Amino acid sequence: MRSLVALVCLAAFATAGRGADDPAKVFEDRIAPIFKSPDPSSCVRCHLAAVDLKNYILPSAKETFLALRDQGLIDLEKPEDSKILSLINRGAADPKAAGLISAKRQKAEYEAFAAWIKACAADPAFRNAPKPEKPPVLATKPVEVVRQARKDRVLESFEKNVWSLRFRCMNCHTEGTPQNDKLVKEHGERVAWFRKGGPEATLDYLLASKLIDLDNPEKSLLLTKPLGEVKHGGGIKVVTGDQGYKAIRAFVEDVAAIKAGKYAKVADLPAKDSGPKQFGTEAWLKIEKTPDAWGDKLLTVYVYAWDAAARDWEKQPVATSDRVVFGKGKLWQHTVTLLADAGSDRAKTWAKGKPALPPGKYLVKVYVDGKGKLAKDWKATLGADEFAGEIEIQAQWREGYGAMTVADASRAKR
Ligand code: HEC
Ligand code: HEC
Known part of the structure; x- marks a missing residue:
């Protein structure tokens, strides 16, 4: 009789143990549904791919805990400071998120993980679990890949x-x-x-x-x-x-x-784009009197500004454009795109206001794709082999089709 009472008590204790604070129970109730949901997690608001909260969840509470702990994503001393929580909560306070379905989902995900991590941290069986010989592995992508898809x-x-x-x-x-x-x-x-x-x-x-x-x-x-x-x-x-x-x-x-x-x-990622920043403009450059050899070929220009202090042309082009020459009309014209290194004063000014070049002296370097190099290989670029001449101009760089800056190809020097 006594042993039966003891048994009943034990059973009651075990059930109580599987209450609100039991990591396995919290996991089952709140984390597993995220794992099983066919919907993408809230991460998609800022990550086009490569990241999903499901990647941080394994089939059981124990495996998930061990994997997250192993990766330093859980803080057992201060559960609320766990890195996984800050990953989940990024941008939660952004007013742009208010009302979005993903914001609601984000809140639910955050609360579920916060409750579960708290339960794990409070449970000695989890807290003190030794590091397994083969720790469970998360299906997360390298941070570079995550970055690329942000x-x-x-x-x-x-x-x-x-x-x-x-x-x-x-x-x-x-x-x-x-x-x-x-x-x-x-x-x-x-x-x-x-x-x-x-x-x-x-x-x-x-x-x-x-x-x-x-x-x-x-x-x-x-x-x-x-x-x-x-x-x-x-x-x-x-x-x-x-x-x-x-x-x-x-x-x-x-x-x-x-x-x-x-x-x-x-290794799957494309080469890093280290070129200058580009700023589209409505300033047109026209090259008149183009020689017959340039006719109907793709012509690329690089424009260099005059550096008065150095009494020389700047080393890097400040604008570029390209287009096929209108052979019959002996004419080439197109809008120019301005170039400035990221972080430079020019880039900052152009990013803030309307990108434009000041009037002054400029050098237009012309490259003509005479052999159709780019049609064969779209990644190729024109260089010294395609250099066709340079033209010094006084430019106004006014905007609009009716106010083009003009260069005379008959004055081109090689
Ligand atoms: C509001 C936008 C936003 C949301 C939502 C978001 N992230 Fe991010 N995430 C970022 C930004 C921005 C960075 C880059 C931060 C940096 O480099 O400082 C980043 C970086 C990361 C990184 C790279 C490592 C690191 O610590 O910076 C991981 C991994 C990551 N996020 C995972 C997630 C997961 C998982 C979710 C969903 C649960 C998520 N993110 C939701 C914006 C977001
Ligand atoms: C002179 C005006 C004009 C210019 C310049 C122009 N387009 Fe178009 N474009 C149109 C017209 C008109 C249509 C609608 C008819 C059609 O589908 O072709 C169109 C349709 C399109 C469509 C299909 C849109 C859709 O949803 O069906 C794309 C994509 C497009 N243009 C890309 C471009 C790009 C890229 C450029 C510049 C590099 C460009 N166009 C320049 C007039 C122009």
């Missing part, structure tokens, strides 16, 4: 590669411009894809649109339309290997690889 980084690459092209697309696609208003009437909202809201709104739109082909990025409409491979209301606006092509191609390839989870290790 939305703020993709946005930065988008601004540099695609957003800076909008003047090359002559505002036909820039929402809220008179050019675009007219085209929207004819073709509908879809032509207004450079959104009024700015780069982030445009990136969000493109990621949700059909303009990027994730399976065959080089077949993305974002590329095939301006190439004229697919009939395009704006005609041919880029050719294979030119600056616009390179920029759009690099961007769609990266997005497709991120979305498809093709980046698993550091």
Whole structure:
């Protein structure tokens, strides 16, 4: 009889032990559902891929605990300071998140992990569990891969590669411009894809649109339309290997690889883009009297500013552009893109206000792709072999099609 009472007591104790504070129970009730949910975790708000809270959860409470502890993601002294909690809670206070489904999910995830880690830290069986010989492994990606797929980084690459092209697309696609208003009437909202809201709104739109082909990025409409491979209301606006092509191609390839989870290790990542920042402008450069040899070839210019203090041209170009020469008209003209090293005074000024060059003396270096090098290899660049001459100009750099800065090719020196 006595032993029966003892048994009952024991059973009651065991059940009580599996109450609110039992790590295994909390895990079952609150963490396992996150693991099993078909929905992406709240991380997707800022990470396009490569990260999901599920990667930090293993089938059992014990394995999950040991893995997180092993990686330093749990703080047993101050559970509320655990690194996993700060990963989950990043941006929770951002007013932009208010009302989003992902913000609600983020709160639930945070509270679940906070409760569970607290329970683990309070349970000697967990706290003092020895490090196993083969610690359980999390399915997380290297930090470089996580970085590559971070939305703020993709946005930065988008601004540099695609957003800076909008003047090359002559505002036909820039929402809220008179050019675009007219085209929207004819073709509908879809032509207004450079959104009024700015780069982030445009990136969000493109990621949700059909303009990027994730399976065959080089077949993305974002590329095939301006190439004229697919009939395009704006005609041919880029050719294979030119600056616009390179920029759009690099961007769609990266997005497709991120979305498809093709980046698993550091070696899979594309080479780091160390070039200068780019700023699109509506200032046009025109080169007149182009020689016949340049006719209908892709022509690239690099523009160098005069450095009065050094009494020499600056070492790095301050602007660039490229386009196919209009052979019959002996003419080349295009908007220029300004260049400045990240972090330089110029880059800071241009990022804040309207990017523009001051009037003055400039050197225009001309490169002509006579042999169709770029059509064969879109990644190739033009160099000394393609150098076709340099022209010194006095430039105003006024904006608009009607106010072009002009260079005379007959004055080009080699
Ligand atoms: C509000 C935006 C935002 C959310 C939501 C977000 N992250 Fe991040 N995450 C970032 C930023 C920004 C960085 C880079 C921080 C840095 O480099 O200082 C980052 C970096 C990381 C890193 C790299 C390592 C580190 O410590 O910096 C990991 C891993 C990570 N996040 C995991 C997650 C997980 C898991 C989630 C979801 C549970 C998540 N993040 C949710 C913005 C976010
Ligand atoms: C002179 C105006 C004009 C210019 C310049 C122009 N486009 Fe277009 N574009 C159009 C018109 C009109 C359409 C709608 C008809 C069509 O689908 O071809 C269009 C459609 C598109 C579409 C398909 C949009 C959709 O959702 O269906 C893409 C992508 C595109 N253009 C990309 C570009 C890019 C990139 C540039 C610059 C490098 C560019 N265009 C320059 C006029 C222009």
